[in-house]
Amino acid sequence: MKKIIGLVTSILMFSSLAVAQERHTVLSITQEMHEISWYTEQQELWSSDVEKDDKNAEAWYNYYSATRALKNLSEEKEDRVKYRKQCTKIAEDAYKAIPNTFEGNHLVWWDCNNDATKRKYLLEASRIDPDDTRAYDDLMIYYEIIRDKHKFDGMCEKLYENRELPASLMNWGYNVLSELEEDAIVCVHGDNDTYALWITQSVKGFRKDVTIVNTSLMKMDDYRENILKELNYSDFSGDDNEVFQFMIDNRRQRPIHVASSALRGFKETPIMDSLYLVGLSYLYSDEQIDNVSIIKRNYEKRFLLDYLTESFSVHPSDAIAGIFDALYIPSMIKLYKHYRDSEETTKKGEIEALLLKISKQTGQAEEVKNLISHK
Numbered sequence: 001m002k003k004i005i006g007l008v009t010s011i012l013m014f015s016s017l018a019v020a021q022e023r024h025t026v027l028s029i030t031q032e033m034h035e036i037s038w039y040t041e042q043q044e045l046w047s048s049d050v051e052k053d054d055k056n057a058e059a060w061y062n063y064y065s066a067t068r069a070l071k072n073l074s075e076e077k078e079d080r081v082k083y084r085k086q087c088t089k090i091a092e093d094a095y096k097a098i099p100n101t102f103e104g105n106h107l108v109w110w111d112c113n114n115d116a117t118k119r120k121y122l123l124e125a126s127r128i129d130p131d132d133t134r135a136y137d138d139l140m141i142y143y144e145i146i147r148d149k150h151k152f153d154g155m156c157e158k159l160y161e162n163r164e165l166p167a168s169l170m171n172w173g174y175n176v177l178s179e180l181e182e183d184a185i186v187c188v189h190g191d192n193d194t195y196a197l198w199i200t201q202s203v204k205g206f207r208k209d210v211t212i213v214n215t216s217l218m219k220m221d222d223y224r225e226n227i228l229k230e231l232n233y234s235d236f237s238g239d240d241n242e243v244f245q246f247m248i249d250n251r252r253q254r255p256i257h258v259a260s261s262a263l264r265g266f267k268e269t270p271i272m273d274s275l276y277l278v279g280l281s282y283l284y285s286d287e288q289i290d291n292v293s294i295i296k297r298n299y300e301k302r303f304l305l306d307y308l309t310e311s312f313s314v315h316p317s318d319a320i321a322g323i324f325d326a327l328y329i330p331s332m333i334k335l336y337k338h339y340r341d342s343e344e345t346t347k348k349g350e351i352e353a354l355l356l357k358i359s360k361q362t363g364q365a366e367e368v369k370n371l372i373s374h375k
Contacts, residue, residue: 030192032316032320043070046062058103067083106135109121114217137159145222146222156202166317170200179294187257187259187265188215193261196324198212224243244266244269258282263282271284279294299351322361326358326364332358333355
């Protein structure tokens, strides 16, 4: 019996080890996120494959992707710096080993943080394999920066057809656009929130009057100059940190919103004191406004919310998209309190059910219950 138990134990240990050592395609953390230990393991596995065969393009790409994830997820500055250097070395070594491949060229571009002097590597990667979906979002960004609207729309269409974003995130993007005033400017920040608005606007032709401004790209001279020129702003000669105040000061009658997903970038600025929550974005106003009435209008007349109740699609990035559901919570709480105070019982019950459903999914149930239980 002991021998049998020992044999079974050995089999289980071997099986566990085999699973632990399995190589996986390492997607960007904007698409799929794992524990740091998972990325560390994948980094080691793909690194060993590179050492065995430095012509293995797949190994190079996943080795870099795992290292990049470790850089982005590490909490300590020292670790981020370490992985940042590793990323650059991997990209350089990969290009030396496989210069005529999609992977070799795309890694140089992926590592350069939109350095205009290295755009040739992105274009070469696309030339080598125009159907490789891993460059689609980079090409979309590139065409947005240089303001090539035709090619930008083409890449948006490809991303949409390829289901780059989950349906729920596209729905979120639709709702953000739907709440904005005519000819509004809306500031976004990251990959997913920007892509959701870009693709919805481009592919669906929805709210073409809105100008979508990515706060990260505004640090780039050509993008900033092109955007400001299209908005008919006078020449800007200030610091990067002053551009949004410049836009506000010279906005004339054009409304300016900050998407909830981009709010953290404005928290240490004077702009924050004049931002009013209106749903999934904050509206800048020099004067105090009745934002609850705007929130009510958006939820009752503009938002499409069925996807928050039932979902009939599955996507690898659903977990990432779920983070955006939490951005409904602040405005839902305000709306709940309005319905409660105005004794609109049915509407209060409906928004409460949706609020509790979302907060449970995002791990905020107890906090939300406490907030809505106090008058």
